[in-house]
Amino acid sequence: MSAINTALVIGGGAAGTAAAILLVEQGVDVELVEIAPDVVALGSGITLQGNALRVLRRLGVWESVRRLGHEFSTVGLRAPDGTLLAEITDARTGGPDLPAAVGMYRPDLARVLTGRADELGVRLRFATRCSALDQDADGVGVRFDDGSTGRYDLVVGADGVRSATRRMLGIDLEPEPTGMGIWRVFAPRPVSVTRTDLCYGGPAHIAGYCPTGPDALYAYLVEDAQDRTGLAPGEKLAVVRDLAWHYRGPWDEIRSNLTDPASINYTWFETHLLDGPWHRGRVVLIGDAVHVCPPTLAQGAALALEDAAVLAELLGAAERVDEELWSAFTARRLERARAVVNGSVQLGQWLLDGEEGDVPGLMAEVARVVGEPA
Incomplete structure (x- = not known):
């Protein structure tokens, strides 16, 4: 059972599809709207840490993720000349029965999650935008850009960093650049690459x-x-090939495979955190709509998936949507998200400032926080 009977989820990314899956499993009638015309995911790849894998297992998609991705449990640190400086056993933040991390093609993850939602009976509507919200004590009336309307017990805004739902609620929160930009490129994998390796130094802050x-x-x-x-x-x-030229070891093979301009994506690192309750009435925000961090700790997707899992858990245990439920949600999510966002920003700032901060200590502390079940 659940405190609600009907729900609208706005946004078809990881947070939105996860929330839809978990709510429909509780018997909730769930509709999910996505502004894009089809299942899409920007970027090239994604690193899913163990605490993300824990939620993906709960969603019933772990075996698909395992089959399509590449799992590993160590991280290498290399010098620009390719010398392996250290091999670090990564924290298994999802528990000892899951790998520390899985690398995956972002569109594959999107298709797996959307397929699971469709399989369970979530009503998916693509190329659809929510244009107005009108809520009262008992529910939320919604108008869509195609002229249709609906009424729901709960609306979940999971529509990303520039969330239109957040703006409709009148919440003043916009992402701020951290001072870094990232080139991402999808390419063939040399057999020598079996895990994430990081190089700090050279013309790039991180390679x-x-x-x-x-x-x-x-x-x-x-x-x-x-x-x-x-x-x-x-x-x-x-530009990418020129930057990559300064790195050796596996980068020599990777660089020779960088031939497709269409495979390149460039974005700035951004950050924000909604410091306070993530709901207004019966509309709640999750995922990038309320917290964004640079990917220096690879925790963005994990936080979003955890938001969905905790929200669904609390709704399933509650008898009604009230302040007691929302207080519990805030208590479970806000400080955990703050620790990850602040840690991710701090690591990047040390690099920008050329400071030798306690990177291992920071990473260990964040791993300790997220290693506890959300």
């Missing part, structure tokens, strides 16, 4: 890569944030 399946990886190079919008695809490829 790293993550295997995403049997034959693929995503590589990334982090620089000072620059306006790269005017570059043509071929020029972007040239």
Whole structure:
């Protein structure tokens, strides 16, 4: 049972599809609307830490994720010349029966989650935008851009960093750049790449890569944030290859495979955190709509999935949607998200400032926090 009978989820990313899956499993009639015309996911690859895998197992998709992705439980640290400086056993934040991390192609994860939602009976509507919310004590009336309307016991806004739902609620929260930009590229995986390796130093703040399946990886190079919008695809490829030229070891093989301009994605690191309750009445925000952190600790997707799991758990145990439920949700999520966001930003700031901060200590503390079940 659940405190609600009907729910609208706005946004078809990881947070939204996870919330839809878990609510429909409780017998809730769930509708999910997504502004994109089909299942999409920007970027090339994603690193799913153990605490994300714990939720994916709860969603019933772990075996699919395992089959499509590449699991590993150590991280390498390399010098720019390719020398392996250290091999670190990564924290298994999802528990001892799950790997420390899985690298995966982002569109594959999106398809797996959406497929699971569809299989369980979530009503999926693509190319649909929520244009207005009108709520009272008992529910939320919603108008969509195609002229249709609906009424729901709960609306979940999981529509990303520039959430339209957040703006409709009148919440003043916008992402701020942290000063870094990241080049991501999807490429064939050399057989020598079996885990994430990171290099701090050289012309990039971070040069790293993550295997995403049997034959693929995503590589990334982090620089000072620059306006790269005017570059043509071929020029972007040239910039990436030039940066990658300064790194050796597995990068030599990776660089030789960087030939497709369409595989390159460039974004700035951004951050925000809604410091306070994530709901207004019967509308609640989760995922990037309320917390965004640079990917320096690879915890963005994990936080989003945890939001969905905790929300569904509390709704399933409650008799009504009231302040007691929302207080419990805030208590379970806000400080945990703050620890991850602050840690992710701090690690990047040390790199920007050229400071030798306690990176291992920071990473261990965040791993300790997220290693506890959400």
